[in-house]
Amino acid sequence: MKEIHLLKRMAQTLMSGQSRQTYDPWRPQWHLSPLVGLMNDPNGFIQHNGRYHLFYQWNPLACAHGAKCWGHWSSADLVHWRHEPVALLPVERYESHGCYSGSAVADNGVLTLIYTGNVKYDDGSRTAYQCLATENADGEFDKLGPVLTLPEGYTGHVRDPKVWRYQDCWYMVLGAQDATLQGKILLYRSDNLRQWQLLGEIAGSRLNGLGDFGYMWECPDLFPLDGWDVLICCPQGLAAEDERYLNTYQSGYFVGHLEGEQGRFTHQAFNELDHGFEFYAPQTTLSDDGRRLLFGWMGVPDQNEFQQPTIAHGWIHTMTCPRELTLRDGRLYQLPARELQRLRLREYQWQGTASYAPALPAGSAELSLDIQGEFQAHFADQMTLNWDGERLSLSRRHRLTGEPEHRYWRGTTLYHLQILCDRSSVEIFINHGQAVMSSRYFPDGDATIRFQGSGSILLRHWLLSPCVIE
Numbered sequence: 001m002k003e004i005h006l007l008k009r010m011a012q013t014l015m016s017g018q019s020r021q022t023y024d025p026w027r028p029q030w031h032l033s034p035l036v037g038l039m040n041d042p043n044g045f046i047q048h049n050g051r052y053h054l055f056y057q058w059n060p061l062a063c064a065h066g067a068k069c070w071g072h073w074s075s076a077d078l079v080h081w082r083h084e085p086v087a088l089l090p091v092e093r094y095e096s097h098g099c100y101s102g103s104a105v106a107d108n109g110v111l112t113l114i115y116t117g118n119v120k121y122d123d124g125s126r127t128a129y130q131c132l133a134t135e136n137a138d139g140e141f142d143k144l145g146p147v148l149t150l151p152e153g154y155t156g157h158v159r160d161p162k163v164w165r166y167q168d169c170w171y172m173v174l175g176a177q178d179a180t181l182q183g184k185i186l187l188y189r190s191d192n193l194r195q196w197q198l199l200g201e202i203a204g205s206r207l208n209g210l211g212d213f214g215y216m217w218e219c220p221d222l223f224p225l226d227g228w229d230v231l232i233c234c235p236q237g238l239a240a241e242d243e244r245y246l247n248t249y250q251s252g253y254f255v256g257h258l259e260g261e262q263g264r265f266t267h268q269a270f271n272e273l274d275h276g277f278e279f280y281a282p283q284t285t286l287s288d289d290g291r292r293l294l295f296g297w298m299g300v301p302d303q304n305e306f307q308q309p310t311i312a313h314g315w316i317h318t319m320t321c322p323r324e325l326t327l328r329d330g331r332l333y334q335l336p337a338r339e340l341q342r343l344r345l346r347e348y349q350w351q352g353t354a355s356y357a358p359a360l361p362a363g364s365a366e367l368s369l370d371i372q373g374e375f376q377a378h379f380a381d382q383m384t385l386n387w388d389g390e391r392l393s394l395s396r397r398h399r400l401t402g403e404p405e406h407r408y409w410r411g412t413t414l415y416h417l418q419i420l421c422d423r424s425s426v427e428i429f430i431n432h433g434q435a436v437m438s439s440r441y442f443p444d445g446d447a448t449i450r451f452q453g454s455g456s457i458l459l460r461h462w463l464l465s466p467c468v469i470e
C-alpha cells in the first residue's frame with residue numbers, strides 16, 4: 001500500500017513538474033540531473049552486459065532530503081542516457097527513512113544492488129541495514145531484505161556499501177561512525193553476498209597515523225589502480241584550513257596498499273578529489289575496456305543547497321560529467337571521459353594575449369586552453385578563475401551573504417585548462433587532469449566566458465550539442 005501511495009504522489013510531482021520546466025535557463029543540456037525533486041549521490045555505477053547503469057539518490061517528492069529512492073538511468077556510451085524504472089522505493093520496515101547509497105555487482109550474471117536501509121526513530125536515534133535487491137526479467141528490482149545489521153561498537157551511522165569481487169570472494173567497504181564518534185571505514189568479506197564477516201577498520205580518524213579526522217566518513221570506494229589501491233571517502237567534520245577543506249564536508253582519497261585478509265590498508269596522506277565548490281560522494285566502476293570511471297555529485301550536503309534557484313523549477317542538483325581516473329606520482333588524475341568528445345560541434349581556435357581574446361558562448365561548451373602567464377576567466381560575470389603565477393582561485397559570491405568566497409589550487413605552474421560548461425555548472429580540469437574544480441553557478445541569461453590577463457593563450461572552443469535523457 002505504501003508503494004502505491006508513493007507512486008501516486010510521484011506521478012503528481014512529475015506531472016506538475018512538466019510545466020515548471022518550460023523556461024529553465026539552468027537545466028543542464030548534457031549532464032544528468034533529476035526532472036523533479038532532489039538528486040544526490042551516484043549509486044550502483046556499473047557496466048553490465050555492455051551497458052552502463054547509473055542509479056542515484058532521489059527524493060522525487062520535494063527539493064529536500066528525505067526518504068530516498070534509487071532512480072535509474074542506463075546508457076550504451078556514457079553520453080546518451082535513458083530512464084529506467086525506478087529501482088528502489090523506501091517502503092519496507094528496514095528502509096523506512098530511505099534506500100540510502102550503495103553499489104551494484106553482477107552476481108552470477110544477475111545485476112545485484114547492495115544499499116543501506118536507513119531507519120530513524122522518534123527519539124532521534126537511528127539504525128541501518130545493509131540490504132540486497134536483484135534485477136528481474138522486467139528490469140525491475142526484487143528486494144531480498146537486510147543481510148547485515150549494525151556491527152558492535154558503532155553508532156547508527158553505518159552506510160553506503162561499495163562491493164567488489166576479488167579472487168573468489170566479495171569484499172565490501174562501509175562508511176561508519178564508531179561509538180567514540182570517530183569516522184571510520186570498515187572492510188567486510190563474503191562468499192555469497194548474504195553472510196558477511198568483518199575484517200576490520202581499514203582507515204579512519206585516529207587510525208593509521210591520522211589524527212582527529214572527522215566524526216563520520218561516508219561513501220567509501222576502494223579499487224586497484226596502476227599498481228596501487230585507492231580508497232575514496234567523504235570525511236565529515238574536518239576543520240577548514242586557509243586553502244583546504246573549505247566545503248562543508250570533504251571528498252578525497254588515500255593511495256596505499258590493501259591487505260584484504262588482514263583487514264589492513266597502509267596508506268599515504270589524504271588528498272582532496274576536487275577543489276571546487278560543489279563535489280561530493282563520488283563512485284567509480286571499471287569499464288569493460290579497463291578504465292576506472294567516476295561520477296560525482298555536483299553538490300555538498302548542508303552547504304546552502306536550498307538557496308539554489310533551480311528549486312523554483314522543481315529540481316535541484318546535477319551529477320558531474322563521467323571522468324577517467326589514472327594515478328601518477330601517487331596522485332589521482334581525472335579527465336572527462338573520452339566519449340564526451342562526441343558532443344563537440346564545430347571547433348573555433350584563437351591565439352594571443354588573454355586580454356584580447358573574444359568572449360565566447362559558455363552555455364553548453366568545452367574549452368581547451370594552453371596558457372603561459374597571468375590569466376583570468378570570467379563566467380557570466382558571476383564566477384572568476386584567476387591564475388596569479390602560484391595559485392589558481394575560483395571565486396564567486398556567497399548566495400546568502402553576498403560575500404566573496406574562494407576555492408584554491410596551488411601548483412608550480414598552470415599550463416593547461418580544459419573547461420566543461422553546461423548551463424549552471426563548470427568543471428575545470430587543470431594541467432591535463434592534475435586537479436579539478438567543479439562548481440555550480442546560476443547566470444541570468446546565456447552565459448559567456450571572458451578572458452583577461454597579460455599571459456598568452458592558445459584556445460580551442462566547441463559548442464556542445466544537447467543530449468536529453470530519453
Ligand code: FRU
Pocket residue numbers: 040041057068100101102116159160218219280281301
Ligand atoms: C551522502 C549521503 C550518504 C547517504 C545518502 C543519503 O551524500 O549522506 O551517506 O547514504 O547521502 O541520501
